[in-house]
Amino acid sequence: MGLVLGVFVLVALAIVWRRTIGIGQSERLAALDAKRIGLEGERARLESEIRDASARQTLGATVERRLGMHIPTDKQVVILPRTTR
Amino acid sequence: MKTRKRLAIVHAFLILFALALVARAGKVQVIEGKDWVARARRQHFFAGSMSAPRGEILDASGNTLVESREMTRVAVALPEVRDTAFVLKALHHARVDADAVRAAIARRRRWIEVPGLYTTADVASLSKLNGIHLTPVLQRVYANSGGIKRIVGSLDGQGNPLDGLELALDTLLRGDSGKVRLARDKDGRALDSPDGWTEQPKAGSTVVLTINNTLQDICERELSIAVDSLRADGGDIVVMNPHTGEILALASSRVGKTTFSNTAVTEPFEPGSTLKPFVAASLLENGRARPTDIVDTHNGRIELDGRVITDMHKAQSLSLADVIRYSSNVGIVEFGQRLTPRQKYETFRNLGFGMPLGVPLPAEASGTLREPKQWSKQSSASILMGYEIAVTPLQLVTAYAAIANGGELLEPHLVKEVRSIDGKVLYRAEPRSVRRVMSGEVARTVQQMLLAVVREGTATKADLATFDVAGKSGTARRTSQNAGYVAGSYTASFVGLFPGNDPQYVVLVKLDNPRGAHYAGGDIAAPVTQIVLRAALAARDAALDREDLAASEKTAVAQSQVDPAGHTNSVAEVKFVRRNDAEGPDRPAQDSYDPNRNVAKRDPSEGTASYVIELPASLKSAAVAIASRAIPDVRGLSVREAVRAIHSAGFRVRLIGASTAGTFPAAGTIATPGTLVQLSRPLE
Numbered sequence: 001m002g003l004v005l006g007v008f009v010l011v012a013l014a015i016v017w018r019r020t021i022g023i024g025q026s027e028r029l030a031a032l033d034a035k036r037i038g039l040e041g042e043r044a045r046l047e048s049e050i051r052d053a054s055a056r057q058t059l060g061a062t063v064e065r066r067l068g069m070h071i072p073t074d075k076q077v078v079i080l081p082r083t084t085r
Numbered sequence: 086m087k088t089r090k091r092l093a094i095v096h097a098f099l100i101l102f103a104l105a106l107v108a109r110a111g112k113v114q115v116i117e118g119k120d121w122v123a124r125a126r127r128q129h130f131f132a133g134s135m136s137a138p139r140g141e142i143l144d145a146s147g148n149t150l151v152e153s154r155e156m157t158r159v160a161v162a163l164p165e166v167r168d169t170a171f172v173l174k175a176l177h178h179a180r181v182d183a184d185a186v187r188a189a190i191a192r193r194r195r196w197i198e199v200p201g202l203y204t205t206a207d208v209a210s211l212s213k214l215n216g217i218h219l220t221p222v223l224q225r226v227y228a229n230s231g232g233i234k235r236i237v238g239s240l241d242g243q244g245n246p247l248d249g250l251e252l253a254l255d256t257l258l259r260g261d262s263g264k265v266r267l268a269r270d271k272d273g274r275a276l277d278s279p280d281g282w283t284e285q286p287k288a289g290s291t292v293v294l295t296i297n298n299t300l301q302d303i304c305e306r307e308l309s310i311a312v313d314s315l316r317a318d319g320g321d322i323v324v325m326n327p328h329t330g331e332i333l334a335l336a337s338s339r340v341g342k343t344t345f346s347n348t349a350v351t352e353p354f355e356p357g358s359t360l361k362p363f364v365a366a367s368l369l370e371n372g373r374a375r376p377t378d379i380v381d382t383h384n385g386r387i388e389l390d391g392r393v394i395t396d397m398h399k400a401q402s403l404s405l406a407d408v409i410r411y412s413s414n415v416g417i418v419e420f421g422q423r424l425t426p427r428q429k430y431e432t433f434r435n436l437g438f439g440m441p442l443g444v445p446l447p448a449e450a451s452g453t454l455r456e457p458k459q460w461s462k463q464s465s466a467s468i469l470m471g472y473e474i475a476v477t478p479l480q481l482v483t484a485y486a487a488i489a490n491g492g493e494l495l496e497p498h499l500v501k502e503v504r505s506i507d508g509k510v511l512y513r514a515e516p517r518s519v520r521r522v523m524s525g526e527v528a529r530t531v532q533q534m535l536l537a538v539v540r541e542g543t544a545t546k547a548d549l550a551t552f553d554v555a556g557k558s559g560t561a562r563r564t565s566q567n568a569g570y571v572a573g574s575y576t577a578s579f580v581g582l583f584p585g586n587d588p589q590y591v592v593l594v595k596l597d598n599p600r601g602a603h604y605a606g607g608d609i610a611a612p613v614t615q616i617v618l619r620a621a622l623a624a625r626d627a628a629l630d631r632e633d634l635a636a637s638e639k640t641a642v643a644q645s646q647v648d649p650a651g652h653t654n655s656v657a658e659v660k661f662v663r664r665n666d667a668e669g670p671d672r673p674a675q676d677s678y679d680p681n682r683n684v685a686k687r688d689p690s691e692g693t694a695s696y697v698i699e700l701p702a703s704l705k706s707a708a709v710a711i712a713s714r715a716i717p718d719v720r721g722l723s724v725r726e727a728v729r730a731i732h733s734a735g736f737r738v739r740l741i742g743a744s745t746a747g748t749f750p751a752a753g754t755i756a757t758p759g760t761l762v763q764l765s766r767p768l769e
Contacts, residue, residue: 022278022279023270023276026276027270029277030276030277034205034209035206037155037221038204038205038206038209040154040155041154041155041205041206042204042206044152044154044226045154045226048226048228051148051149052228055228055302056299056302056303057302057306057309071619071620071623072619072622073550074550074551074552074619074622075551077551077622079631079635081635081636
């Protein structure tokens, strides 16, 4: 009877231990998933900011004002014909 | 005996107790088992729906215009907060708007939604605080462009589409929600569990537009500069590929108005002289005129059906080609009399005017084209000059695309492709011809007329040094709701084909009510077209086929036409010119329409109104004015220096082997720029 009880307790402990480990890992997975989502959101935000900052509407005025750059005339654009091989 | 009896009683109680436990356990396990299992599941698990990420919207080159990202909404449940000061400090530390929370606390609110959305990383530190509730929310992020926003539309706070492509293509973009069942711990936080399950949401499809983001940026910027410098009420620029019907750019601007729709699709206008090429096409198509046919233009003034129609520059007679070149009202009305009202109506109806084009944008306007039975006496002449008819900028561009592509009216489209999340193509747009509206020969003839308009007609300011541009300017009086045509209020427009001989773009620039000395389409809309084309040429990716473009380069660079001073026309200089145009001294408008201009002068007994047109150039000088020049003497120069000198003089060079060094034609010979000069170098 005592042996049966002991085995029962050991099995119960093993189950509780296994569940505890599982819950711990699940929490870590959930935390990592939340971090992934957060980082993806951050990536999207940064990409959006880069797009906005490098947009012609933003850069155009700045490069004209600060660097004196301008849109070239069509005469200044040289289109090289593709050579046939 | 007494002890045994007592023990028996105790045992009996214990047995009864054990039986009661077994009975209760039996009841719980067997009879109520399912209920308890369900109750336990409700406590340990929870089910919810997972919103599907909305599909992305990309431009034709694959650049993201709109995407979804997960953000976090922060809320504070005040009764759950143990230390308010600590929570406020934590919110402030996480860059969350703590002031809004403080104000809500002062108003004794129990549930406080913090305004704004935050990245998960920013508010991660708040997740373990009592009373702070973080809810993931999918946020739609749009490219920072007003024009793109007007095309794609927007969503409301609940993620429902409000307008634009978001509304029109909602079934494709929204995807399918998923379901999830997760275990929850003692604090109610979600845990993955083998007993849970997840039905993943299916993300919305990716929609690829025909819009070229670079070209869209160029158009928006130049439109903004033009509207600002000309103090116009607004404007539109539309660019289309005439061979596919793809809309490459769709820029709109309205000063002082918040518009959520794209006015290039929703606001019709009276196009004025930009309709004249279609009248010419109809005359040619119906065999009613040839380009060289000449009509009497009565020295720029005729009286017709009780009103006077005039041209600003008087000419006794003009050919059909010259009527288009100089945008003669008298001439087009004279020629137009050869068409029946039904033919005029059908010409415009076949071009798609008066009916929606079917682009997937809500509130697309159909414009106005009345049937001949609804016309007044004057309508027959008015419609020839682009009045009593209203078209959207997109309709006008689509009609010009038919001239550019050899006569096919193509269905314009905005959506190039729809892809599922795994990359499978669900839909791909193909060029679709609605109908043939003119023969290829007529289209080519009209295209030649439009080339002349830019080379030496009313729109020389659209011309480029190295490429031909074809097009037609228009200047139309604007109406107000109650007052009819308003004095001094015009719509200036220009529709260009670029390159003129083999168009890759049809560009429409329309400016509403520009204020200043110059308001004519050829004066103010044509230069905007020119700078848009220049910027597109200089851009890395502006939907131009450069190989075809190289073949379309002008053989002779007519510098004097475009850049008489030989200066580099920088953006700043062009802007300066535009500002001078708007504010500088008056000079004759090139292409104007002013029914009220002569009203004050007219004799009331005549009961007439006047139509006036300015012509910019001498009618006598029809030939292209390219100054001939002498072939330079290159004797004594190295081959490289000689080639450079001949090129600089505007000639083309071919190197040939010969016994003596020199050029053919010989140095000093007068030749037109672009002439091929053979440069011989001695054979060794």
